Amino acid sequence: MSNRLEVRNVSKRFSRMSGVVERGAELMGLKAPNPVVRALDDVSLTVAEGEVVGIVGESGCGKSTLGRVVAGLLQASEGSVLFRGKQLDEMPGKSADEARLKVQMIFQDPSSSLNPRQRVREIIGAAPLHHGMTTARELDDYVSQQMQRSGLDPSMAGRFPHQFSGGQRQRIGIARALAVQPDMLICDESVAALDVSIQAQILNLFLDLREQLDLTYLFISHDLSVVEHISDRVMVMYLGRVVEEAAVGELFSHPNHPYTRALLQERPSLDPVQRRFSAIEGEIASPLSPPSGCHFHPRCPMAMERCRVERSELRLIGPGHKSACHLND
Amino acid sequence: MLEINGLKTEVVTEQGNVTLIDDINLNLAAGEVMGLVGESGSGKSVTGLSIMGLLDKPVQVTGGQILFKGRDLRKLSQKELRSIRGNRIAMIFQDPMSTLNPVLRIDTQMMEAVRTHESVSKQAAWERARDALGMVGIPSPEERLSAYPHQFSGGMRQRVAIAIALLMSPDLIIADEPTTALDVTIQAQILSIVQKLAREKGMALIWVTHDLSVVAGLAEKLSVMYAGRIVEQGSTADLLRRPLHPYTNGLIASLPAHNERGSRLKQISGTTPSVANMPKGCAFRPRCSSATEICFDPPALEAVEGRLLRCFHPVMEGAPS
Numbered sequence: 001m002s003n004r005l006e007v008r009n010v011s012k013r014f015s016r017m018s019g020v021v022e023r024g025a026e027l028m029g030l031k032a033p034n035p036v037v038r039a040l041d042d043v044s045l046t047v048a049e050g051e052v053v054g055i056v057g058e059s060g061c062g063k064s065t066l067g068r069v070v071a072g073l074l075q076a077s078e079g080s081v082l083f084r085g086k087q088l089d090e091m092p093g094k095s096a097d098e099a100r101l102k103v104q105m106i107f108q109d110p111s112s113s114l115n116p117r118q119r120v121r122e123i124i125g126a127a128p129l130h131h132g133m134t135t136a137r138e139l140d141d142y143v144s145q146q147m148q149r150s151g152l153d154p155s156m157a158g159r160f161p162h163q164f165s166g167g168q169r170q171r172i173g174i175a176r177a178l179a180v181q182p183d184m185l186i187c188d189e190s191v192a193a194l195d196v197s198i199q200a201q202i203l204n205l206f207l208d209l210r211e212q213l214d215l216t217y218l219f220i221s222h223d224l225s226v227v228e229h230i231s232d233r234v235m236v237m238y239l240g241r242v243v244e245e246a247a248v249g250e251l252f253s254h255p256n257h258p259y260t261r262a263l264l265q266e267r268p269s270l271d272p273v274q275r276r277f278s279a280i281e282g283e284i285a286s287p288l289s290p291p292s293g294c295h296f297h298p299r300c301p302m303a304m305e306r307c308r309v310e311r312s313e314l315r316l317i318g319p320g321h322k323s324a325c326h327l328n329d
Numbered sequence: 330m331l332e333i334n335g336l337k338t339e340v341v342t343e344q345g346n347v348t349l350i351d352d353i354n355l356n357l358a359a360g361e362v363m364g365l366v367g368e369s370g371s372g373k374s375v376t377g378l379s380i381m382g383l384l385d386k387p388v389q390v391t392g393g394q395i396l397f398k399g400r401d402l403r404k405l406s407q408k409e410l411r412s413i414r415g416n417r418i419a420m421i422f423q424d425p426m427s428t429l430n431p432v433l434r435i436d437t438q439m440m441e442a443v444r445t446h447e448s449v450s451k452q453a454a455w456e457r458a459r460d461a462l463g464m465v466g467i468p469s470p471e472e473r474l475s476a477y478p479h480q481f482s483g484g485m486r487q488r489v490a491i492a493i494a495l496l497m498s499p500d501l502i503i504a505d506e507p508t509t510a511l512d513v514t515i516q517a518q519i520l521s522i523v524q525k526l527a528r529e530k531g532m533a534l535i536w537v538t539h540d541l542s543v544v545a546g547l548a549e550k551l552s553v554m555y556a557g558r559i560v561e562q563g564s565t566a567d568l569l570r571r572p573l574h575p576y577t578n579g580l581i582a583s584l585p586a587h588n589e590r591g592s593r594l595k596q597i598s599g600t601t602p603s604v605a606n607m608p609k610g611c612a613f614r615p616r617c618s619s620a621t622e623i624c625f626d627p628p629a630l631e632a633v634e635g636r637l638l639r640c641f642h643p644v645m646e647g648a649p650s
Contacts (some may be wrong), residue, residue: 189475196368197368198600199579199583201596207593229588263514270542270544283485
């Protein structure tokens with residue numbers, strides 16, 4: 001069986017373009033070239049049909065960039081993204097468009113990803129109408145169906161986004177994504193902005209939709225318990241690199257990388273025992289100047305000399321369990 | 330240290346008043362940490378701001394007492410209030426940039442805070458600022474004092490804001506979601522600092538948050554708010570082990586950690602009501618599975634099993650959550 005999605009050695013670099021004068025100065029050695037942010041550094045990932053892969057990490061780890069590269073909102077600087085074994089630019093124009101349409105994204109902030117001047121009917125209906133999935137005559141019915149599936153009252157199709165609560169707005173975002181009949185959703189912090197009781201409702205909606213529509217998910221979040229709940233497999237990222245990847249049970253019961261262990265340890269829990277918060281030291285380094293060797297070494301309690309100089313490669317340490325740590329040698 | 334009785338805050342308009350929070354009762358002893366938990370719109374931040382006297386018209390405290398060391402803060406003049414605010418009671422906000430002035434160096438801001446409340450030399454104020462930065466774990470505080478806020482990372486800025494709150498060694502700190510915008514590892518660092526300082530200095534702390542799990546390991550007491558009222562209040566251990574209010578119970582049951590991996594989460598249906606459109610009687614009634622006729626009357630906050638509870642139908646032992 002081919003994988004639904006394969007990301008092969010993708011890197012993404014961001015840099016400010018130099019102006020003409022600046023470029024001249026750079027050529028003459030008068031000015032250092034603009035700094036480059038390596039948001040993604042040689043990241044590989046496979047997602048099987050119907051699988052839910054969770055991506056966790058803190059700010060600046062590249063998880064959102066990865067989601068955007070997969071969704072086609074950003075172009076990778078290096079490496080390739082394959083849908084069902086095929087690269088988009090190898091496909092003829094029309095099937096590339098279709099392949100792209102099959103991957104939809106749901107964003108963190110529903111209020112900034114919905115056009116405030118459009119009614120819900122237009123927000124949800126515009127794309128399927130454009131792509132010929134429905135006709136102008138049947139549009140109202142089509143939109144009602146989509147709204148119902150996402151738990152919205154179809155009678156509210158004539159309202160504007162600001163007339164809805166945060167949780168309902170997120171449902172509009174989900175209905176819009178599903179309206180073009182995708183088979184894969186990329187959820188980028190899709191429940192992070194919601195209240196706890198609403199978060200549970202939306203997570204349940206994702207679980208239900210997965211069952212009804214055989215959806216594949218790439219679920220990006222900083223919240224470990226959310227990722228643990230919904231994912232089949234989890235990938236942990238730190239400063240643009242994958243540090244660990246394993247099936248969800250394996251990762252949460254046998255975390256290998258010191259960063260994963262620190263994350264799990266510091267996850268706030270409902271355990272009412274008065275506990276001491278034992279913090280790992282230090283700040284997340286700036287992606288503009290990541291530390292040498294293993295990016296995590298300045299904060300790692302077990303760092304050795306080797307970690308300072310040599311990059312740690314992601315290697316298999318058990319069945320389906322990969323980790324990038326020199327300690328495994 | 331702090332005793333709040335029947336606190337009520339309203340939006341006062343010519344068309345009539347809209348109640349934001351009502352019948353808030355809190356008790357806090359020196360060195361005690363209380364978690365004030367609720368979702369957006371539950372009134373938890375308004376409660377904090379009401380205590381601080383930081384509300385702007387048309388929002389006003391319209392009833393109740395706020396006794397701080399026996400003095401009612403509501404009866405104090407603006408001048409007296411200013412001598413307490415930032416001095417004996419300090420506040421930490423979610424966004425540190427709402428505390429920090431972006432165009433002033435950290436030392437200027439910190440020394441100004443000290444010299445507003447106490448007539449000390451600039452040198453003494455500077456030393457106090459340096460010590461406070463050291464206390465919150467900012468490396469090489471002498472150098473960092475001459476930096477501007479934008480030169481700090483988000484976590485470091487929040488540390489600076491906490492250091493400013495600590496400058497006068499206040500008796501009470503009100504922290505309004507101070508770690509919500511921070512990463513997990515940075516949040517753990519801030520929690521560990523605050524926990525240590527509260528213990529060492531005997532400060533009372535009110536930690537306002539939407540996240541039960543953040544205060545679970547930090548606070549001794551919890552107050553759960555819903556729609557502007559406290560619905561359940563008691564020791565953290567009791568409350569988390571056996572929540573009595575259907576809302577608290579639902580909140581805890583809906584956390585992914587309390588559900589089998591991959592299964593549907595136990596959810597509370599519906600949404601929080603808006604202040605303009607409060608349901609009659611118990612505000613949680615439309616979302617509550619055990620609601621009956623009697624819930625159309627407003628329940629009172631009553632002592633039940635060593636805690637305070639505002640509910641006619643407490644969750645029974647062994648009942649399905």
